[in-house]
Amino acid sequence: MLQTSARLLRLLSLLQSRPDWPGSELAERMEVTTRTVRRDVDRLRDLGYPVESTPGIAGGYRLGVGAALPPLLLDDDEAVAVVVGLRGSAAGWVSGIEESSLRALSKIEMILPSRLRHRVSSLQSAIMLLPGDCPVVDAALLTALAAACRAHEGVRFGYREVTRRVEPYRVVRAGRNWYLLAYDLDRDDWRTFRVDRVAGPIQPGARFTPRAEPAGGTETYVSDSLTRAPYRYQATILFHAPLEKVAQTTTPTAGRLEARDEDSCLYYTGAEALDTIAVYIALKGVEFEVLEPPELREFVGDLGARLSRAVGGVGEWVGG
Numbered sequence: 510m511l512q513t514s515a516r517l518l519r520l521l522s523l524l525q526s527r528p529d530w531p532g533s534e535l536a537e538r539m540e541v542t543t544r545t546v547r548r549d550v551d552r553l554r555d556l557g558y559p560v561e562s563t564p565g566i567a568g569g570y571r572l573g574v575g576a577a578l579p580p581l582l583l584d585d586d587e588a589v590a591v592v593v594g595l596r597g598s599a600a601g602w603v604s605g606i607e608e609s610s611l612r613a614l615s616k617i618e619m620i621l622p623s624r625l626r627h628r629v630s631s632l633q634s635a636i637m638l639l640p641g642d643c644p645v646v647d648a649a650l651l652t653a654l655a656a657a658c659r660a661h662e663g664v665r666f667g668y669r670e671v672t673r674r675v676e677p678y679r680v681v682r683a684g685r686n687w688y689l690l691a692y693d694l695d696r697d698d699w700r701t702f703r704v705d706r707v708a709g710p711i712q713p714g715a716r717f718t719p720r721a722e723p724a725g726g727t728e729t730y731v732s733d734s735l736t737r738a739p740y741r742y743q744a745t746i747l748f749h750a751p752l753e754k755v756a757q758t759t760t761p762t763a764g765r766l767e768a769r770d771e772d773s774c775l776y777y778t779g780a781e782a783l784d785t786i787a788v789y790i791a792l793k794g795v796e797f798e799v800l801e802p803p804e805l806r807e808f809v810g811d812l813g814a815r816l817s818r819a820v821g822g823v824g825e826w827v828g829g
Contacts, residue, residue, distance in 0.1 A: 516541070517556075520549050522582040524560065524572040532608055546570075587626055592617055592629050625631040625738030626652055644705040648686050651704060654689055655680050661692070666707050674699070676717045683762050690731055691718055699723045701734045732765035733777060740779030744805050745785050749773050749796040758793045775800075785807040 519539060523530060536543045550560050559573035583591065595614040621629070657664045658677045665674050673693035687704040697778075723730035737743040748755045752766050752774040760765065764778030776797075779829060780786045787809050790797055799806040 515665070517543050517549055518551060518582065520570075521553060521558065521580075522544070524570065529569055529571050535570065573696065580731075585628075588617070588621065589628050589632070592621065592625075593632055594723075596657060632660055639774055640807065644686060644703075646705050649708060650707060650709040650711065651680065651687060653709070654704065654707075657711070657713070660714050660716070660721055665712040665714055666709065668702055668707055672716065673700075673702070676720070678719070679727060682732070686762075688731065688735070690727060699730060699734075701731055725783055729765065732761060735762055736764045737777055737779035741781050742783060742802060742805065743779045744777070744802060745800040746776040746778070747773060747798040747800055748776055748793070749798075758795075763789070765802060784812075 516539065520535070523535060523538060529675065532543045532546055536546045539546065541549075542589070542634065550562065561571050561573040563569055563721075585773050592614065595617070618626075633821070654664070654677055656662075658679055661676075663674065663676050665672060674694040675689075677689055677691045679690040680687060681690060681701075689702045689704055691700060691702065692698070693700040706742050725733070747769070748759055751772060753769040754774065755774055756766055759776070764776050768774045769775055776790070778786060778789070780789075786805060791809075791812075
């Protein structure tokens, strides 16, 4: 009986680890016959787990959606990630789920092995949150937007005192903020919206057929919309260094990196003032060229000349 129970837990863990499992592969992983797998699946169904099956040679099993949440079986890394995440939620990173996060956290920490408690404590001791560190997002709003993305269901919401009708595609975390990537029906174009500025509750709309991704792909569009499109100046910089090296000194919300070859990369960024871009790229300590805009090339040249004169470099000082 104990052997059978342990095998059922093992089967449940495997079914939770990925969407679909061929019966033969389950049997191989569990070191049993496919007939035993079928019997164990029937036992899980008797216990209330909605295990779905597809017949035939290529058939298999998947854990469906039932009326109740089955117990989740987590490995060590998953358990540590869940505990740290719940502690952050309980601290108010996402509003509206503090109490439920605390309840879930207490259940998990009560049965957490000592080796994992040490890992969690070590990781948590290195994390500090200062008040106002990042905008707090309403959990119900974030969940509703994510659900609409999965269901391909249009939504309406207030945004900067204007009602927006959109087809939501992806909820993205970039830097300190959450963003919604959506197709704006009234503007007939893709847009990104900061979730903490969305006036909820959202209103559901009609289901839609997903469109092709924005030009350049979703990741490129979101990055450019956050780092270039909102600003007066949009710059392209060529760094004479591998992308991996430059990436160590930048963030996704400051600009987008794109490898050109093994020894150089392109950097796309934007700002309201030329000096902001010039100082930011100069302080990276990497040789670079300004490809665009022309105004930035001229500004960097003038700045370089002034700095050279400041340390006694060659050049005639022009007083004013």
